[in-house]
Amino acid sequence: MPDLQxxxxxxxxxxxxxxIGKYLARHLGLAFADTDTEIxxxxxxxxxxxxxxxxxxxxxxxxxxxxxxxxxxDSIVLATGGxxxxxxxxxxxxxxxxxxxxxxxTVEEQVRRTRNDRKRxxxxxxxxxxxxxxLMAVRDPLYREIADHIIDTDGCSPRxxxxxxxxxxxxxx
Numbered sequence: 545m546p547d548l549q550x551x552x553x554x555x556x557x558x559x560x561x562x563x564i565g566k567y568l569a570r571h572l573g574l575a576f577a578d579t580d581t582e583i584x585x586x587x588x589x590x591x592x593x594x595x596x597x598x599x600x601x602x603x604x605x606x607x608x609x610x611x612x613x614x615x616x617x618d619s620i621v622l623a624t625g626g627x628x629x630x631x632x633x634x635x636x637x638x639x640x641x642x643x644x645x646x647x648x649x650t651v652e653e654q655v656r657r658t659r660n661d662r663k664r665x666x667x668x669x670x671x672x673x674x675x676x677x678x679l680m681a682v683r684d685p686l687y688r689e690i691a692d693h694i695i696d697t698d699g700c701s702p703r704x705x706x707x708x709x710x711x712x713x714x715x716x717x
Contacts, residue, residue, distance in 0.1 A: 548572055548713065550642030551621045554629055554687050556680060558657035559647040560702045561623035567706035569621035578623040582610050600627075608634055615641040626679070629686040639690040645709065646691035648684075651676045653698045 551568065553561040562578050569576035583606050584590055594603045607628055614622055615637050622642075628634050638644050649657070654676045688694065693712065697705045 548574070548643055549618050549620075550615065552615065552638050552642045552644045553621065553623045553647055554638065554644060554690070555626065555647035555697075556649055556654055556676070556683065556687075557626040558654035558676075559626075559649040560657075560697050560705060561647055563702040564647060564697070564706045564709070565621045565623040567703055568709060571706065571710055572621065574619045574621050575617075576621050576623075577614060577617070579607060579610050579614060579628065580623075580625050582614065583607060586610070604631065611637060626683070629683060629690065635686060635690050644690050644692050646687040646694045647697050647705070648687070648694055649697045651680050654680075 551572070551574070553565050553568075555561055562581075565578070566576050568574075580591055583594070583603075587594060587606065589597075591603065594606065598606075604627065607625055608631055611624065611628060611634055614620070624638070629638070651673065655673050658672070658676075693709075695705060695709050695712065700708070
């Protein structure tokens with residue numbers, strides 16, 4: 545099995561990073577953390593508010609700082625925000641410090657999973673499907689660039705994805 549003392553989950557919004565990450569952490573005997581949750585704890589504000597007040601650039605600055613710190617932690621499964629890979633420094637940190645798993649979800653699946661979610665600032669537009677499609681076109685190659693393992697999450701429960709992921713990781717040994 546690959547060294548799994550630091551497992552970093554990347555992928556688009558709606559891929560299940562937080563939910564799958566919690567399950568994976570429990571079964572690997574590791575702690576679980578989420579960069580978005582950590583940002584909210586540190587600022588005392590939710591992500592939409594940070595986007596409103598500081599803009600996406602301000603949020604990404606906070607995200608980079610949190611990522612820099614949290615990727616030094618041992619025995620952790622870390623779920624990251626969908627856009628964390630947009631900054632080259634973040635991609636470098638993720639690839640260098642842990643085992644990166646790309647949770648892939650098609651745009652159609654992302655639309656289905658995020659349809660009623662009002663906490664995703666980038667989707668508060670008239671055409672969230674187009675936004676997700678545009679984001680995927682840019683981000684998918686970046687996720688793939690740093691991924692040590694890629695798993696498709698479409699049509700599966702988070703538990704099923706985590707179980708398949710655990711089986712794949714054990715088989716990789």
